[in-house]
Amino acid sequence: MTSRDHFVLTKAFHSSGDVIADRRAGYARMLAEGGDHAAAADLMTQALEITPDWAAGWDLLGLYCEKAGDVSGAISAWRHLEALDDNGVFGAGLKLAAHGAGIASDGTAVSYVEALFDQYAPQFERALVDRLGYRVPEMLDDLVQAEMTRLGIESFARALDLGCGTGLMGEKLRAKAAYLEGIDISAAMIAETARKGIYDSLQKAELVATLNGRRADADLVTAADVFIYCGALQPVLAALVPALQPGGLVAFSLEAHDGPEPLFLRPSLRYAHGIDATRDALVLAGLEILRFETAVLRFDRGAPITGMLIVVRKPPLELNAANDGQSDGGDVAA
Known part of the structure; x- marks a missing residue:
């Protein structure tokens, strides 16, 4: 299905x-x-x-x-x-x-996606996990945990789970975050996950609009199989980066394709992103790529769907300050 x-x-x-x-x-x-x-x-x-x-x-x-x-x-x-x-x-x-x-539009078809998941909510977990072999939250969590260990991060002060759905990603994040927010475009999805008591706050909203209205307060943002409905990656990253604290991490998944196009709309009505184009978009957004892996995300009509699992970081403040200092020093010396 x-x-x-x-x-x-x-x-x-x-x-x-x-x-x-x-x-x-x-x-x-x-x-x-x-x-x-x-x-x-x-x-x-x-x-x-x-x-x-x-x-x-x-x-x-x-x-x-x-x-x-x-x-x-x-x-x-x-x-x-x-x-x-x-x-x-x-x-x-x-x-x-x-x-x-x-x-195809470069952005999210908001009304369609909202209606889709409002109707999908009651059977969401059963369909994804039991029928389609969905393991993206688990795989993303493993990558986040590995980076926490490598970077010496014990926990996150404020984590934001975009497209939180019924809380499959949130269940993995709960022990890692002092404050965990969930955002989803679907009111029915929000209602499903609210029953679980995973998140400290839940909000029904379109993610780009929400990110554009935030200050830089999140030190972890996750999006498990969310950007595949958003179209072009650049507008999402442009809204996401300012919402991150310096040094903040972002972990997300994308469906992948090997064609020359940066973006491809599948018959499933999900977008697949080009691997090279995705790397370029991340660098252009000023993000440091920590993890970039390909893996089977799920099965669709019996066929494996290959995607990307990505963890990136907003440059820490001290690096920016150090660069500013070097620049100033150079100007003085000149």
């Missing part, structure tokens, strides 16, 4: 407002669950002839066409969806871009 599959949940099955159209959509769903996606698409087409303004119905038709191998039919359905979904909740633009029928 993939994130694309998860999105066709509660919102997609809201009533069309017509009993006959709803009945046909229900039959279509049963056919799709049985693997007959072509027949499901035919029934959804009939339903949409009755209710042509049903955005969720066009989303379902696109999904069924895609799974039946009818990419042109899926693209047509998503074009109808895009015209009806002003807020972008169904991610029509992303779906079109992933199939070469549009241009």
Whole structure:
């Protein structure tokens, strides 16, 4: 099961407002669950002839066409969806871009990601950990612990877990941080993790906007499988670096690809980043690369998804001061 599959949940099955159209959509769903996606698409087409303004119905038709191998039919359905979904909740633009029928945005599709994880929240951990072999929080925590040992860091005063989800990363960080904050775009995810009592504070917010409003107070920031929904890395780093204390660490994961493009939108609607482009972006942001490893992050449709596990550091204040001193001395000597 993939994130694309998860999105066709509660919102997609809201009533069309017509009993006959709803009945046909229900039959279509049963056919799709049985693997007959072509027949499901035919029934959804009939339903949409009755209710042509049903955005969720066009989303379902696109999904069924895609799974039946009818990419042109899926693209047509998503074009109808895009015209009806002003807020972008169904991610029509992303779906079109992933199939070469549009241009992907460089930033987060906020409405889509929020709706996706609001619906995904109740089954999030079971799907990721049990079905998809997800181990990113554990792997990132191992890297953070190794750097703590190497740098002589006993604990962090204030840690910030971006895209905290249901707290899988937070569970690893709790013993390492005196104060642990969680931020997530999904209210349902926040509600799930609040029950666990892991974090000292939780906030529903879009991460770039939140980081832009912070002072430099975090000495650890984590983002486990979060930036894969954010698009270009540079705007995220530009907001993140000022929120870090000098010497602060950032640990995060990205999906990787080997192509020449710095950014690639997968059919899963997650972004994959180029390895060399990622290194360049980190250096350009003024961050010191401490760890940069590739690993299998999870499985998707039975195939391993290779990604990057990264730990970087904002230069310590004393290094900046030392450099300033050297510069001043040089000017005087000149």
